[in-house]
Amino acid sequence: MTSIKKQSLLALLMLAVATAVAVGLYLRQPPAQIAHPEYKPVSVDVAVAVKESVQVEVQAQGTVGPLRESTLMAEVAGRIIEVSEHFLVGSFVAEGEVLLRIDPRDYQTDLLRAQSAVESAESTLAQERGRAEVALREWKKLPANSQRSPEARDLYLRKPQLELAEAQLLAAMADLNTARDRLERTIIKSPYSAVIRQKHSELGQFVGAGTKVAEVFSVDVAEVRLPIPQSRLNYLELPGIQGGGGSAVIDLYTDVSGEVKHWPATLHRTEGVYDERSRVLYAVARIEDPYALEHPEREPLRLGTFVNANIGGREFPGIVVLPRYVLRAGNLLWVVDENNILRNRKVTVLRTGGDRIFVSSGLNEGERISLTALDPSLSGARVEVNTSTPTDRLNQEGDALPSEATASNTGIAHKPTTAAVTP
Known part of the structure; x- marks a missing residue:
């Protein structure tokens, strides 16, 4: 019993000491201070909207073909x-050059x-x-009052025989x-x-009338059929069905293993009807001297080559040019207002390709767009x-473009600002 009392007294003593220490710590604690959260504004780069005139380029692709192709x-x-x-496959022959002779x-x-x-x-x-x-x-020596029929008179004067001889001469000459x-x-x-x-x-070889001898195609002018969707037609000034007005300059180029080659062409005509399957209108571009026979310093453009085309189109005024990556889903941009508050802004853009967007409405001159x-x-x-x-x-x-492509690949030139439209 004595040991139990001792243990109880010791426990009470320890409890009292702990209580006294806790009360002392509570009484000596510093007063509580309320901390307010500190807000740091997000740092952004902005572009100030400047409206420009933009020339639209429509991009298309096609295969180079001859203007004329004949089966001799x-x-x-x-x-x-x-x-x-020169009567060999792939040989050049001049106009009027003799290809072969048949036993005459x-x-x-x-x-x-x-x-x-x-x-x-x-x-x-x-x-x-x-x-x-x-x-x-x-x-003339016969009596004047002689009665004869006109037929007898013509026969006497040998008119039928004379007409027959003239007809025989005409037949012989034919x-x-x-x-x-x-x-x-x-x-x-x-x-x-x-x-x-x-x-x-x-x-x-013995040949008969109508036997095929050779197939040839012209080399003075070549053509490329370029498909233009209906949604892109308003970007171009197309010539009429009968041609004429084909002043649009076309840049044809190929990119083979990183080597880009260019050829100038002009928009000659449109085919006038939509393709029933693809619903596109074919525009026809012409290339003068494709094999560089008159301009040896130029690179020849062989028929059958698959080429890309940048077709020069209309100019659109009041366009703001921005990097494509700033455009979000739903044609939304971040606009920073005069109070440096971030605002969502829905804009209208030209339907173009490349690394830039061309805002036609929704932005005012001088507004700031977050990059x-x-x-x-x-x-x-x-x-x-x-x-x-x-x-x-x-x-x-x-500036601020994540991956700037070359003008030949995107169709964007800087002489004036140019938009490349891809079908």
Whole structure:
């Protein structure tokens, strides 16, 4: 019992000491201070809206094709006795150059016979004219009151015989022209400056009338069919169906293994009807001297090449040019107002491609657009402007663009500001 009392007294003593220490600490604690949270504005870079005139470029793609393409056929039958040294697939041939000759001996014989027939008809006609003159003198010696029918009079004066001789001469001359033409057709020439695409005949081969000899295509002018969707037509000044007014300059280019090559072209015409399957209107561009025959310093553009095209279009005034990455879903931009408060702004943009957007409405001159990507929850928050750059200088210098592409790839030039529209 004594030990239990001792333990109880010790426990009470320890409890009392702990209570006294706790009371002492409570009485000596410092007074509580309320701390207010400190707000730091978000630091942003802004672009000051400057309205510009923007020339729109529509981007398209197509394959280079010839302006003219012909299948040469033999017009007479015979054996090929001679071919040109340029009568090879892929060779250039000049306009009027002889490609091959067909054996002309049978046609030379026919020509001689036709010439002989003409001479014989001329002789017959001369004889009939002489007889007609003699008959006319005899007719004048007959009594004036002789009763004869008009038919008998014409027969006496040999008019039917004279008309027959004249008709025979005309027929002989027609045969002569035909024989001469058939002889000329034994020589097959290039109808224009061309490249031989395919051969269907060779030296020593017998060909008949209508036999394919070769396929050629012209090299003085080439064309590219460029599909333009309906939604892009208002960006261009297209020529009419009959051509004319094709002043739009087109930059054709290829990008093979990082090597970009350019060729100038002009918009010549539109095909006038929409393609039923793709619902596009084809515009036709023309390239002068595609094989650089007259300009050897230029790079040749071979037919069949797949090319990209930047078509120069209309100018749109009052456009604000911004980096594409600042545009958010729903055509929304962050705009910093005069109190440095962040505001959501819905804008209208031209439907273009490339790394820039072209705002046509929704921004006023001098308004500040945030170039810093921000969380949507910050709408209405105060921000601190770090740097401020006019949009026209931003466009020229390419500041704040995350990945600036070359003008050849995006269709954006800086001479005036240009928008590239991709179908």
